[in-house]
Amino acid sequence: MHEAVIANVLTAHADYLISTKTWDEDQMKRLPARQVELAPLLQIAERLNGALKPVTPAPAFKARLRQELLAAAARRAEKRGIEKQVPFLRRKKVVIGVAAVIGSVLSVAGVVAALLWRQRSMTRAPHAT
Amino acid sequence: MWADESGLVERAKTDPEAFGILYERYVNKVYSYIYYRVGNHHDAEDLTARTFHRALDHIDHYVQRGAPFSAWLYRIAHNLVANWHRDHSRRKVVSLDDVNLSPPLREGPQHLAEQREEENELLAAVQRLPDDRQQLLILKFVEEMSNTQIGTVMGRSEGAIKSLYHRTLLSLREMLEATEAQ
Numbered sequence: 001m002h003e004a005v006i007a008n009v010l011t012a013h014a015d016y017l018i019s020t021k022t023w024d025e026d027q028m029k030r031l032p033a034r035q036v037e038l039a040p041l042l043q044i045a046e047r048l049n050g051a052l053k054p055v056t057p058a059p060a061f062k063a064r065l066r067q068e069l070l071a072a073a074a075r076r077a078e079k080r081g082i083e084k085q086v087p088f089l090r091r092k093k094v095v096i097g098v099a100a101v102i103g104s105v106l107s108v109a110g111v112v113a114a115l116l117w118r119q120r121s122m123t124r125a126p127h128a129t
Numbered sequence: 130m131w132a133d134e135s136g137l138v139e140r141a142k143t144d145p146e147a148f149g150i151l152y153e154r155y156v157n158k159v160y161s162y163i164y165y166r167v168g169n170h171h172d173a174e175d176l177t178a179r180t181f182h183r184a185l186d187h188i189d190h191y192v193q194r195g196a197p198f199s200a201w202l203y204r205i206a207h208n209l210v211a212n213w214h215r216d217h218s219r220r221k222v223v224s225l226d227d228v229n230l231s232p233p234l235r236e237g238p239q240h241l242a243e244q245r246e247e248e249n250e251l252l253a254a255v256q257r258l259p260d261d262r263q264q265l266l267i268l269k270f271v272e273e274m275s276n277t278q279i280g281t282v283m284g285r286s287e288g289a290i291k292s293l294y295h296r297t298l299l300s301l302r303e304m305l306e307a308t309e310a311q
Contacts, residue, residue, distance in 0.1 A: 006295060007291040010294060011276055014269060014294065047248070052271045053271065062156055065152075065156070065181065066152055066153070066156075068178070072185055
């Protein structure tokens with residue numbers, strides 16, 4: 001129970017340190033028996049807040065990494081585009097193949113028809129003379 | 130904020146520019162987090178780059194489940210840092226010359242030197258803490274996250290984070306007292 005109360009006080013204090021939230025110092029007064037334990041912990045939290053500040057990367061590193069990532073993302077997007085195009089290209093090849101087969105069949109049929117027509121006209125020729 | 134971001138993350142799966150926006154939004158935070166875990170700029174740059182490259186490689190598998198995109202990034206960074214520590218099996222001490230210190234509370238070079246020494250001792254103690262406690266302190270004081278947000282990143286409840294924070298401060302107190310006694 002007491003542990004939970006202390007954890008709550010420490011959390012409220014940390015929230016006060018990192019944000020604009022207010023710190024109710026009376027919280028300490030409401031826990032007179034734990035003041036000896038709490039005071040050094042609050043002091044450590046304040047020291048942590050002073051020491052642990054955000055660190056910024058070098059601008060040149062940030063810019064270089066951004067460029068690398070954008071190039072990698074663009075290559076990924078391009079690869080995806082090609083992968084999407086593949087089924088379409090495959091369909092296109094099938095259509096061309098079918099058309100070629102139909103064209104070949106029609107050509108052969110035309111030649112056969114021409115030969116038959118010629119043969120027929122040759123067999124009719126003696127009757128005419 | 131998190132809801133607005135989900136559209137951007139979806140776009141980033143196919144649109145390089147959208148990924149660039151996410152990068153700009155989080156690069157400083159990820160870098161800060163990694164820097165305090167490894168203690169030097171060279172490795173912080175390397176691990177930050179690997180974090181974002183891994184994020185790009187796996188963004189297709191990212192599914193929004195109520196947690197912010199940053200929580201996913203921090204998890205990637207955390208795993209890479211853990212591997213880094215395993216490979217190096219040593220902890221480096223943060224050089225305070227490289228850290229952006231807050232303005233000195235007390236005037237004078239003597240007081241400033243003392244203050245820096247105290248901060249050095251504190252950061253050295255932080256780096257001797259177990260991984261999860263270091264992570265908690267960095268997310269709280271560097272990234273300024275609430276316990277709920279920290280819980281999301283670390284996969285723990287808000288109550289568990291409160292309790293861990295309490296235990297972490299107790300450990301630090303013991304370590305600093307031991308240092309002072311030497």
